[in-house]
Amino acid sequence: MTRAVPVVIQRGAPGEEPRFETHQVPYREGMSVLDAIVWLRTHVDSTIAFRYSCINANACKECMVAVDGHTRYACTARLSPAGTTVGPLANKKLVRDLVTDIVPPKESLQAILGERSRTS
Numbered sequence: 001m002t003r004a005v006p007v008v009i010q011r012g013a014p015g016e017e018p019r020f021e022t023h024q025v026p027y028r029e030g031m032s033v034l035d036a037i038v039w040l041r042t043h044v045d046s047t048i049a050f051r052y053s054c055i056n057a058n059a060c061k062e063c064m065v066a067v068d069g070h071t072r073y074a075c076t077a078r079l080s081p082a083g084t085t086v087g088p089l090a091n092k093k094l095v096r097d098l099v100t101d102i103v104p105p106k107e108s109l110q111a112i113l114g115e116r117s118r119t120s
Contacts (some may be wrong), residue, residue, distance in 0.1 A: 001082075002026045002027070003026070003027050004024035004025060004026055004027060005024070005025055005027040005079065005081060005082070005084070006019070006022050006023070006024060006084075007022070007024075007025045007036050007037075007040065007079070007084050007085075008020050008022045008081035008083070008084070008085040008086065009021050009037070009040070009085075009086050009087075009097070009098065010024070010085075010087035010088060010097070010098070011048070011097050012094070012096070012097065013094065013095075013096045014094050014096075015028075015095075018087075020085075021042050021045075023044055023045075025039055025040060026039070027079065027081060030078065030116055031078065032067070032074065032075055032076065032077060032078060032079065032081045033067050033072070033074040033075075033077040033078070033084060033086060034052055034054075034074035034075040034077075035065055035079070036079050036084070036086075037050050037074060037098070038052075043045065043065075043074065046083075047075065048097055048098070049095070049096040049097035049098060049099045050063075050065075050074075050097065050098045050099060051063065051098075051099050052074065052075065054075060059075070061102060063075050063087060064100075064102060065086050065087065065088065065089065065098050066086065066087040066088065066089060066090060067084060067085070067086055068080070068084060068085050069085070071089060072106065074086070076115070086091075086098060087110070088100045089102070089109050098114050101119065
């Protein structure tokens with residue numbers, strides 16, 4: 001029999017009160033937080049907003065979230081056998097659920113387009 005552990009996910013969008021949802025996730029020793037979130041999005045709730053791009057090393061850092069209150073990569077943070085709480089990065093602009101705007105301000109499309117219009 002597979003043991004399940006609680007995973008608490010902070011949900012919401014800008015301007016909304018955050019809400020916390022607790023789900024039971026099948027647990028395996030060494031399982032990452034990313035494994036748990038992908039399992040939840042696949043088997044429980046496909047509306048959980050979350051970014052990751054493990055197949056493209058140029059996009060690494062996409063899966064940064066708050067794990068039990070600490071900034072971590074979901075792909076390397078291990079799921080605790082006692083349960084884990086996952087939320088968006090506190091110091092970044094919230095897009096929705098676990099997705100935050102992690103692009104450095106100087107590299108955002110808006111900044112780049114703004115610079116081009118000033119030089120034209």
